[in-house]
Amino acid sequence: MRILITGTTGQVGGALLAILWDKHEVIAPPRPTFDFSAPQSLGYTLNKFAPDLIINPAAYTAVDRAEEEPELAFKINRDAPRFIAHWAAARNVPLIHFSTDYVFNGKCDQPSLENSPADPLSVYGRSKLAGEDAIREAAGPHLIVRTSWVYAARGSNFLRTIARLARERKELRIVADQVGAPTSARVIANAIEQLTAMEPCDLCHSFTKAEGVVNIVTAGETSWHGFAASIVEGLQSRNVALAVKLVLPLRTEDYPTKAKRPLNSRLDLTRVQEVFGITPPTWQEALEPELDELASEMQTTNIK
């Protein structure tokens, strides 16, 4: 298949590129030639490469900054996906797009199903939901993959922030009342790779069976505090020298942020298992290879 992947400098796009480049003909247009802040300009590259499948992890992901620049967030998270979805629908090209647990308000105490009512709490969440709606309206073959708490050994994310702070500080205070499933970009890319192994008509059929949306996260749940404690423990057990002695729990209300976050970020995994036969690993299992990679980096360099 000729696959166009967006956002390959990001966590999910980078993991997708790493896993798919030698299995398919992969096109990864760099941001200057495929800029989501100018949605109309995307047609040139799409026409030029005429992909058989589009995978779209590119997004405006600065959750707090989005509160200050909602127009840009909506342009990148709604208008650009809308343009891509219409281009794809007109040619019957399947589109895999990524969305977030932040489309939910997190007030329910159960994991959200794919068809649970959306009620985003932030500009970022609203812009991502608007992107989902635009893709549904275009009505081409599509799959919206909702995921949560994405991290990787590389890039800029919670794992690396905790690793850096654990080197610098004796005590960390981390939010303990937001619950979710930390999901490595590698887990998401592995799941998508399984989809790309399908024949195009089977792929589109599975999208319909999934009603166009599926949750892909790791199994199990923890809090940001639980995740941070596991990162510290995992690095120490790999003999990484850290300054940190205590990882203390904090309440959301004691750590104010510009954007409001859902307390319950859990996403139900029944559909991904039933429709696609994919059983994601637990968040603890998924963390191991990322810690291996990060620990070997930390043994030789200072991380930023």
Ligand SMILES: NC(=O)c1ccc[n+]([C@@H]2O[C@H](COP(=O)([O-])OP(=O)(O)OC[C@H]3O[C@@H](n4cnc5c(N)ncnc54)[C@H](OP(=O)(O)O)[C@@H]3O)[C@@H](O)[C@H]2O)c1
């Ligand atoms: N990160 C999370 O915790 C999380 C949680 C749930 C869902 N998601 C969703 O999962 C998907 C992948 O997230 P991620 O963590 O991999 O994101 P990421 O690491 O922040 O990467 C975002 C990518 O989008 C690109 N991008 C941003 N603005 C662009 C523009 N104007 N034109 C073209 N490309 C642009 C970035 O390019 P530059 O490198 O040039 O900026 C980067 O390659 C997104 O749809 C996100 O909403 C993420």
